[in-house]
Amino acid sequence: MLYSSLLRPLLFRLPAERAHNLTMAQMRMLQSTALGRSLLRSFVGNIAPKPVNAMGLTFEHPVGLAAGLDKNAEAMEGFFALGFSHVEIGTLTPRPQPGNPQPRLFRLPEDQAIINRMGFNNRGAENAALRLAQRSHRWKIVGGNIGKNKDTPNEQAHEDYLLAMQALHTHVDYFTVNISSPNTPGLRDLQHEAALKSLLEAVATENKRLGAKPLAVKIAPDLTQEEVQNMARLAAESGFQGIIATNTTIGRNAPNTSQERIAAIGAGGLSGRPLTQKSTEVIGWVKEAVGDHLTIIGVGGVFTAQDVTDKRNAGADLVQVYTGFVYQGPSMVKQLQASWKNG
Ligand SMILES: Cc1cc2nc3c(=O)[nH]c(=O)nc-3n(C[C@H](O)[C@H](O)[C@H](O)COP(=O)(O)O)c2cc1C
Structure with missing residues (x-):
């Protein structure tokens, strides 16, 4: 309420x-x-645990924060206080980089959507590792998204993926190999298959050497x-x-957004409501393809309990949110996780 009537x-x-x-400050x-x-x-109230065992980890409940919001691992404790069961930091690259020129982030409120072309702006994996080393919430789950x-x-x-992984390895609970941002040329x-196979195998081999994380x-x-x-099959095989x-x-x-506005914004990735159905289809x-062999984390246009149910019915074991959180604020975490029935 406070969020939608005042802060937003x-x-x-x-x-x-x-x-x-x-917001991050x-x-x-x-x-x-x-x-x-x-x-x-106090924004959230008490969240009843609904444990989910996935990838060899126990998540307190299924709702996490998607990558890109806390790129530099600066506000994890805050997001945990807001009730997220896991926070995916990053995307982190081995060397710091500024990302694309501004403006590079645009709201489309009529469609409850965002277009961004941030371009992996981040302070580098080693810088994030310094902060992660001090984290106190060892029982909460932090994912390291690398690029x-x-x-x-x-x-x-x-x-680059191996260097980022080496820097973060002792500090995160799982890794996400990000090969899907539209904003890095x-x-x-x-x-594509051949490139993917050699990348996934290289990451898996190094991960084993460092002490296997999911x-x-x-x-x-x-x-x-x-x-x-x-x-999906290749990922399982690797x-x-x-x-x-x-x-x-x-x-x-x-x-609901004018063509002129879309054209004026230009390149970038679209997220939020327009992505809900498409991402659910991809989850299906x-x-x-892989049945129960892989954990599926469903992300894309999650706003309501119904969206969570749809993603779960399609096969998701966990969900993450970004754009829905920008539009709806902290109370959504509790609403979403409350809709998840165990079993
Ligand atoms: C501003 C912005 C920055 C993002 N940055 C990243 C990123 O660095 N790495 C990544 O894997 N995904 C990134 N994403 C994608 C989100 O993690 C998520 O997959 C996508 O936005 C769909 O979920 P949503 O509809 O709930 O936003 C970003 C999304 C937004 C809106």
């Missing part, structure tokens, strides 16, 4: 990236004291059924435990 109108008056930075401040954390918890630097050619991409080419791969919604199913479906789409199905394809 204020935040939405600011340019999207400024609102994001301001508030989160950092609030999480740093016991009083601040209890204020954050390659923009200026690393695809032929050497696997080296050529990244999605890594989803591995997931995050896929795009802009793939055919056959491509999705081949990727020793991965999970698939995250899906990242943002390069499609522009935002019927993954489930059909």
Whole structure:
């Protein structure tokens, strides 16, 4: 209530990236004291545990924060206080990079959507590792979403994933190999079979050497059924435990936003309401291909208990949110997880 009637109108008056930075600054401040954390918890109230065993980990309940919001692992404690069972940090690249020029983040309120072309702006995996080393919530789950630097050619991409993994390995509970952002030129080419096989095998081998953590791969919604199913089978064969479906789409199905506005925004990935059905369809394809062999984390346009139920019925074991959280605020975590019936 407080969010939709007061905070959101204020935040939405600011340019999207400024609102994001301001929110993150508030989160950092609030999480740093016991009083601040209890204020954050008071937004949510008590969350009844609904444990989910997946990828060899026990999640307190199925609702987590998707990658991209806390890229640098700065506000995990705050997001845990807001009730998320897991926070996926990143995407982190081995070297820091600024990302694309601003503006690069746009709201489409008529469609409850966002278009972004951030381009993996982040302070680098080692910088995040410094903060992760101090984390106190060892019982909460942190996923490390890793990617390659923009200026690393695809032929050497696997080296970047291994470097990021090495930096984060002792600090995170699972890894997500992100090959599906539309905002790093050529990244999605890594989803093609030969490149994917060698990348996933390199990551799995290094992960074993470092002391095996669960591995997931995050896929795009802009793939055919056959491509999705081949990727899912390959991930299982390469020793991965999970698939995250899906990242943002390069499609522009935002019927309530004018064509002029869409054209003026330009390139980027679309998320939120327009992605709900598509990502649920992709989850169904993954489930059909790999059955219970992989954990499926469903992401894309989750706003309501019905969206969670639909993703669960399609095969998701866990869900993550990003855009729905921007539009609905903290109370949604409790609402979503309350709709999840155990068993
Ligand atoms: C501003 C923004 C930045 C994002 N950055 C990342 C990222 O760095 N890595 C990643 O794997 N996904 C990233 N995502 C994708 C989300 O994690 C999620 O997969 C996608 O937005 C669909 O979920 P949603 O409809 O709930 O937002 C980003 C999304 C947004 C809106």
